[in-house]
Structures are given as C-alpha cells and as structure tokens.
Amino acid sequence: MWLELRLQIDPRDSDLVADLLAQCCPRLAVEIDNGEEGQPRAFVKIYVPQEDLTALKRSLRLALRFVPLSCTPKWHRARRLREERWHKAWRRHFRPQLIGSVLVKPPWSKKKGQPGQVTLQIEPGMAFGTGTHPTTALCLHAVQKLIFPGARVLDVGTGTGILAIAAAKLGATYALALDIDAEAVKAALGNVEANGVADTVKVCHGTLTPNILQEGPFHLVIANLDRETIRRLGPLMTAALAPGGYLVVSGFLSETVAELTPLLATYGLRHHQDMMQDGWAAIVMVKDA
Structure with a gap:
C-alpha cells in the first residue's frame, strides 16, 4: 500500500524543500504544487510505501529543523493512494529523454528514436x-x-x-x-x-x-x-x-x-x-x- 504524504509550505520555500527531499528520499516520487500565483501556500506531495511512513516523517522533520524556511511547515494526514493516482503522478513528470544514446520513453509517448539510438519503453508502475x-x-x-x-x-x-x-x-x-x-x-x-x-x-x-x-x-x-x-x-x-x-x-x-x-x-x-x-x-x- 502506498500513501500520499502532504506537507504545506510557503511557496518561497519550494526550491529549498525540493532540494532537501531529493537528498532525503531519492527513490520516491515527489511533487511540488505551488498552486496559483499569489497564493500564500504550496504543497509537497511525497508518495511513500506505508511501511516507510513513520521513519520517513521522522527523518524529514529532523532535516527541516535545520533549514531556514520562511514559515513552519504543516503536515497533513497521509492518504491512501490508489494505483491509478500513482500513475497520474508519474505521468506529470515522466517524459521522453535521451541519456547518451539511449532514449527512455513512457508507453504513452509517440516519440521515436533516431538511427543509432536504443529505445527503452519504461512503464514505472509503482x-x-x-x-x-x-x-x-x-x-x-x-x-x-x-x-x-x-x-x-x-x-x-x-x-x-x-x-x-x-x-x-x-x-x-x-x-x-x-x-x-x-x-x-x-x-x-x-x-x-x-x-x-x-x-x-x-x-x-x-x-x-x-x-x-x-x-x-x-x-x-x-x-x-x-x-x-x-x-x-x-x-x-x-x-x-x-x-x-x-x-x-x-x-x-x-x-x-x-x-x-x-x-x-x-x-x-x-x-x-x-x-x-x-x-x-x-x-x-x-x-x-
């Protein structure tokens, strides 16, 4: 079972929190939702296995104490994540990309590799x-x-x-x-x-x-x-x-x-x-x- 963990932050802190999360949870899908321009809040969404939730929250709380944020982050209750919502989260971030001579693309992309390139079709699943x-x-x-x-x-x-x-x-x-x-x-x-x-x-x-x-x-x-x-x-x-x-x-x-x-x-x-x-x-x- 996967959960969506939501952390409410000031939009001015988005980049700082994103860098912190990249270090603390590199193997997890993370979204930064800044909302509409002018709104006083933004949300960080972290997709985490249920069994890892307690340890991850403890690590993030400790790490955030040493980051100079504009305001104190607010944790929201974790929500159970249906598999289709996981896929939607990845679709927003997973686009075709060329890494060396390897083209990595999701199944929903119609992009084709060029001569000399190796194409990988990768469905992330969970x-x-x-x-x-x-x-x-x-x-x-x-x-x-x-x-x-x-x-x-x-x-x-x-x-x-x-x-x-x-x-x-x-x-x-x-x-x-x-x-x-x-x-x-x-x-x-x-x-x-x-x-x-x-x-x-x-x-x-x-x-x-x-x-x-x-x-x-x-x-x-x-x-x-x-x-x-x-x-x-x-x-x-x-x-x-x-x-x-x-x-x-x-x-x-x-x-x-x-x-x-x-x-x-x-x-x-x-x-x-x-x-x-x-x-x-x-x-x-x-x-x-």
Missing part, C-alpha cells in the same frame, strides 16, 4: 527507475560505456528493470535483475516483455545472496541503492564479478564518494571512475584479472 533521477541516468551512462556483446549482467535493486533492459538491448546475453519489492518485480517483468528482452533478462524477487553467486560470474554488476545497502552487499557483489569485471554503484550524494570508495577497495576492487550529476554520484570499480 517502482523506481525511469531515468528522471540523476542516479539512474548515471548508471545508464555507465552501462553504455562498459557493456559489450556477450556480457553477463547483475542488476541489484532493479526497480523498473531499466538498467537490465538497457544492458540487454546494448548487447548483453544474460541479465539477472533482483528486487525485494514485489511491485518493482511486477513492473520490471512487464517492462522486460514490452521491450522484447524476456529471453535475456531474468527478473527475480529477492536480494543478493550466496546462492545467487551460482548464476555468475558477471562481467558487470550494477547497484543503484542506498549507501548502507551497498556497504552490506559489497562483499557479495565483488564475489559475483568475473575477473576484469566492473561494479557500478550509485544512489548517494557526491560527498559520499570519498567514504565509499576506500571501503569498496577493501573488498579487492580497484577504483576506475567517478561520475557526477546534480550533486549525485556513481562509482565504478574494477576487479583485476
């Missing part, structure tokens, strides 16, 4: 990953640089399946896509079928475990997750890599790079590249042959 967030875009750029014909790919926290699907369309012969969220798995399965890569991409409900290593080794492992999950799964992701393979991690702000890179190096990986966009980061590590 999952994360449409390319609109910088971390997804950074991972897509990395996939385009690192993939090669015949590659085997592991996508941990696949969301909509966008990265695994991109890898398949760019030449991978096998991609294993994992997610602990049943709604994400549902969305990913639909997108895999819609993009014609069901023979290449395998979607599974669950996380990376030692048993999954039997599916490897993988030439490319991608994890667009939060920092703590990357830390916890780091040793297993390294073990899943073939010699000479690459690990791409994202889902964190740029200041985290200095902390996370040496940690990943302790697992036997060598730093290859940092990628930055709008304050967000991705780290590319390589497992020496």
Whole structure:
C-alpha cells in the first residue's frame, strides 16, 4: 500500500524543500504544487510505501529543523493512494529523454528514436527507475560505456528493470535483475516483455545472496541503492564479478564518494571512475584479472 504524504509550505520555500527531499528520499516520487500565483501556500506531495511512513516523517522533520524556511511547515494526514493516482503522478513528470544514446520513453509517448539510438519503453508502475533521477541516468551512462556483446549482467535493486533492459538491448546475453519489492518485480517483468528482452533478462524477487553467486560470474554488476545497502552487499557483489569485471554503484550524494570508495577497495576492487550529476554520484570499480 502506498500513501500520499502532504506537507504545506510557503511557496518561497519550494526550491529549498525540493532540494532537501531529493537528498532525503531519492527513490520516491515527489511533487511540488505551488498552486496559483499569489497564493500564500504550496504543497509537497511525497508518495511513500506505508511501511516507510513513520521513519520517513521522522527523518524529514529532523532535516527541516535545520533549514531556514520562511514559515513552519504543516503536515497533513497521509492518504491512501490508489494505483491509478500513482500513475497520474508519474505521468506529470515522466517524459521522453535521451541519456547518451539511449532514449527512455513512457508507453504513452509517440516519440521515436533516431538511427543509432536504443529505445527503452519504461512503464514505472509503482517502482523506481525511469531515468528522471540523476542516479539512474548515471548508471545508464555507465552501462553504455562498459557493456559489450556477450556480457553477463547483475542488476541489484532493479526497480523498473531499466538498467537490465538497457544492458540487454546494448548487447548483453544474460541479465539477472533482483528486487525485494514485489511491485518493482511486477513492473520490471512487464517492462522486460514490452521491450522484447524476456529471453535475456531474468527478473527475480529477492536480494543478493550466496546462492545467487551460482548464476555468475558477471562481467558487470550494477547497484543503484542506498549507501548502507551497498556497504552490506559489497562483499557479495565483488564475489559475483568475473575477473576484469566492473561494479557500478550509485544512489548517494557526491560527498559520499570519498567514504565509499576506500571501503569498496577493501573488498579487492580497484577504483576506475567517478561520475557526477546534480550533486549525485556513481562509482565504478574494477576487479583485476
């Protein structure tokens, strides 16, 4: 069950609150409704899984205490969100976009890719990953640089399946896509079928475990997750890599790079590249042959 959490703010604070939310809840859909010009209030709408509501509100309340807002924000009662309202929220924000040579478009768009471009049709469902967030875009750029014909790919926290699907369309012969969220798995399965890569991409409900290593080794492992999950799964992701393979991690702000890179190096990986966009980061590590 998903909820719509509404926060009433002064319109002058919209940009500030939007930046704060991008850091606190990067994997959630967020809307800023400034209303009509001249109105004394605006609303922030956050779409959050019911089980995450209490922790998210606690984090946001604490973060807002240290932000110089024009007036004190007012929380409104969370409302249950029907699936069709989730889709409407995404439709307002999800438009076709070109990321490198990959065109990411929703099913309702009639835009066609140009020669030399790879087109991905992504229906978000109730999952994360449409390319609109910088971390997804950074991972897509990395996939385009690192993939090669015949590659085997592991996508941990696949969301909509966008990265695994991109890898398949760019030449991978096998991609294993994992997610602990049943709604994400549902969305990913639909997108895999819609993009014609069901023979290449395998979607599974669950996380990376030692048993999954039997599916490897993988030439490319991608994890667009939060920092703590990357830390916890780091040793297993390294073990899943073939010699000479690459690990791409994202889902964190740029200041985290200095902390996370040496940690990943302790697992036997060598730093290859940092990628930055709008304050967000991705780290590319390589497992020496």
